[in-house]
Amino acid sequence: MTQPVLSVRDLVVGFPTRRGVLTAVDGVSFDIAAGEVLGVVGESGAGKSLTGAAVIGLLEPPGQILGGSVHLEGKRIDTLEPEAMRRIRGRRIGMVFQDPLTSLNPLYRIGEQIVETIRTHAKVSSATASERAIDLLEEVGIKGARSRIHAYPHEFSGGMRQRVVLALALCAEPQLLIADEPTTALDVSIQAQIIALLKRLCRQRRTAVMLITHDMGVIAETADRVAVMYAGRIAEIGPIGDVLRQPRHPYTQGLMGAIPAVAGATATRLTQIPGSMPRLNAIPAGCAFNPRCPRAFDRCRRLRPEPITAGRTEAACWLLAHDAGVAS
């Protein structure tokens, strides 16, 4: 089996504060293969963005990686020197953020920003870089690219800007793209376009994609596999079809029940998971979801569940242990 592009094992990200350590990401593990899209989904505050930031090495202090490892194409990157990490960013890992209106420097022209990025990672002349920039802009769907490279960011609409952002993230041809809520700030109609664009670009380049979002619909459209995060841990991870149709973890089941169906079922009530996700300084012992889980039992409150395989998915839930008959 070929080596995965990204391999994260037992990642722990925390914030040392005056009163103790706040753990925001607590033992997260997953792989992404070349050309595969892994959706990372969860509520706000579940630790998705921090995981992405940790992978690319852009955790804002005082946040730190406190445990675990990150491997890119077999080589460990979370312990690299800052300068070595910088060379990886852009060149081997690209990242796009949520708000296209603030992601671009307003005082520089679009072309200048793309050319600068290209020339940071490759020794090419500015003329060559300009040509590549024009090609890239056309590829992301900006018409009249030859003249548009002289435009400033504010001359583009939100959707166009996000296309430019995608072009910038991919211009150095990285192996992995981390997309942190890339469509959340866009109109629904534009969202679909950008998602389709992202899929096409990455498929063509065999780029591995870590797609972070809280929108299950986007995941369903785009991802090959999905990881559901809750309170800094992965609740369930598996192929998108399997997780959507047969969610194993009660949290995932709750999420699926909360999505309104456009066609089909008449007047079924949407499921509402009672309570809310615990704050970082008040994470329950055992399974983090147990206070809100309708099927929690004694072991859930005492022991943190390990990921248990069921079919092609893994879910961190003691119910599966019971089902599979594993001795407690």
Add this chain to the structure above:
Amino acid sequence: MLAFAIRRLLEAAIVMLTVALLAFVLFRFVGDPVNQMVGQDTSLEDRMRLREELGLNDAVIVQFARFVAGAASFDFGISYQMKQPVTAIIAERAPATIELALVAALFAVSLGIPMGVYTGIHRDSWLSRVFLAVSLIGISLPTFLIGIFLIYVFAVKLGVLPSFGRGEVVRFGFWRTGLLTASGLKALILPAITLGLFQMTLVTRLVRAEMLEVLRTDYIKFARARGLSKRAINFGHALKNTLVPVITVIGLQLGAVIAFAIITETVFQWPGMGLMFIQAVQNADIPVMAAYLMLVAFLFVLINFLVDLLYVRVDPRIRIYGRGA
């Protein structure tokens, strides 16, 4: 762009008129102009005649119009104290203040911006702490205290720099400059530092705050995510975005420098407009006070206007879309 300029010009005119009104009220109604100008023995008839001559019995509106017309043609009447036309006094004193202000501003900007950039990038280095300590002192201590301290160290104790006056000056028409003589330059050093120190610390703090703010933005985060070098990020992206608003503030500060010159000129007995103003306040010399007020207001308004135009030129968002990017 044109509409914008016209609107700013109108606003400027309103401000000038308001100030003119203030100056006029000062001029006409504070104390009695006639009593200021004549001695105690002057007879009542002579006073009445003087009132008539000065047009003090006309309608207030007429007097105001006359005042404004006079101001527009640089006629501000006669100084009570010095019995000379105010305009002549100002013309004599203005070059000294302007030279001092420009040199001080130059000092402030050429030291302040690098210090601000450094402390913004290297937040916790010991050199940053030193710079910030210096800036705290500069912004806390009153200007006159710093001036006196400098005089004591360099003039009294070390004896290397003069403690008052401008040194030798060279004439160009009505302009007297101290920049072309050694003694003139020496005399400029201490006052310029004194005047510029406060501005320098302001610039440092402003640049630092702006730099820190910019370094927290999404586009800088995205630039880091693209693997741009530290140099490219700090000096290519961050610096440019920092300097654009800073430059406009610095321009506005130039007006403040001219006003603060009052203190510095008093400490160093620098023969400029500031010293003239203080003496006018001490002696209740209303025409001079009013004239200084109008002049300073005009300078401020002019600088504000030019700075606004500059900002529009420099920020592409406003240039293309008009205000409200």
Add this chain to the structure above:
Amino acid sequence: MQDAPEQFETPPASLPRTAQQPPARLTPAAAEPSRLRRFLDSDLLHSFLRSKLVVLAAILTTLLVGAAFLAPVIAPHNPYDLKSLSLLDSNLPPMWEQGGEPGYPLGTDDQGRDILSTILYGTRASILIGLASVLLAIAIGLSAGLCAGYAGGRIDALIMRIADVQLTFPAILTALLIDGVAIAIFKTYDLDAAKFGILVVAIGLSFWVQYARTVRGVTLVERNKEYVQAARLIGISPFKIMFQHILPNVLSPVLVIATINLALAIITEATLSFLGVGLPATEPSLGTMIQIGNRYLFSGSWWMVAFPGLTLAVLALAVNLLGDWLRDALNPKLR
């Protein structure tokens, strides 16, 4: 029963990458702590105590203010009592120098006033003027800002127009102007007695704009919030809304501006006095003392400038440090 959380005094610079045991977890408190406990535990107090410089500044400020207000009690002489001055005692150096006298520990000025006593009384005057003028500025600025922000429309435009015109001038110039006008008006009266009030008005009037703008900003935001709209619907009078509901939201930024303003007000008074248009020589403040002493700097009587200068410098620095710390501590963005 949960264990008590470990207390970290300072966050560790970096924790080991693979921790052997899980990091200390935070647990919910067993019971709601008392207000005193909450204050002692608060971030505000913690950041205050961590910075030795700020603590020093606070101590110095308290000392100076305390000494100044105790002036009538602890000062060896009363410098305001003209009859008690003797020219024979003038220009005496500090007592540890040759020619000094123990009765005048820091020396005397050219009128025979004891420097130490004058510093105490002068500091008191400076602080009083500073406080009073800041209070005046707040009173005017708060009212103007609340009215402008709440009423909107023409009133807002008028107040802001006045503010803009005044803002074209630096505060010192405005203060100088008002001072000068007052001098001109009161020329024939006994000016010295009114000087205190004139200075408070001059400095206060030059600083109100900052408060007005900030308060107006906050008022504009609060005015659109639902609780204000609800209050208006019920029919509560605008004044009550402004002062009972909106005012508490405004206090925090006003406090920050006020602390920084206080240092500036004290310095402005000192500057005006130094320039000769502030407190007179008969009831001198620190600025006046420095002006008088300046004339004797070259002839060697350094103590007339040095001691008041040092006092003023320490006072200004200390209050500024406190203001800086307060602004950083109360700024949510920097947390």
